[in-house]
Amino acid sequence: MNVELTRFKVKKGKSEHVDEWLTFLNKNMKDVLITLEGEKMYVETIFRELLNGDEYLYWYSIQGENGLEVNDSDHWIDKKHLEYWKECIDETFRPVDLKTEVVMIPDNIRDNMK
Numbered sequence: 001m002n003v004e005l006t007r008f009k010v011k012k013g014k015s016e017h018v019d020e021w022l023t024f025l026n027k028n029m030k031d032v033l034i035t036l037e038g039e040k041m042y043v044e045t046i047f048r049e050l051l052n053g054d055e056y057l058y059w060y061s062i063q064g065e066n067g068l069e070v071n072d073s074d075h076w077i078d079k080k081h082l083e084y085w086k087e088c089i090d091e092t093f094r095p096v097d098l099k100t101e102v103v104m105i106p107d108n109i110r111d112n113m114k
Contacts, residue, residue: 041061044060
C-alpha cells in the first residue's frame with residue numbers, strides 16, 4: 001500500500017482553470033469513483049493552498065499495489081482530468097513528496113485494501 005502526499009505548483013494565471021477543474025471533478029464524482037477502482041486508489045483527496053503569492057495543489061492518496069496508471073486509462077474522465085493537468089500544473093516545478101511518518105489505518109479497514 002502506498003500512502004502519499006505530494007505538492008504541485010499551479011501555473012501563474014491558471015486559478016480560474018483550477019476552479020473549473022475541481023468543479024468538473026466534483027460534478028462528475030460518480031465517474032471519477034469508477035476510475036479509482038482500476039487504479040486501486042482507495043482514497044484520493046486534492047487540497048489547495050495559496051502561499052506567498054503562489055498557488056499549489058496537494059494530492060493525498062492511499063493506493064494499493066499494481067494499480068492502473070491514470071495515463072494508461074481510456075476513460076473519458078481521466079482524459080479530461082489530464083487535459084486540465086497539462087493546462088494548470090507547472091511542470092518546471094519539481095513536485096514535493098512529503099515524508100510519510102505515521103499511517104493510522106485500523107486493521108479491519110486495512111484488510112479490505114488489498
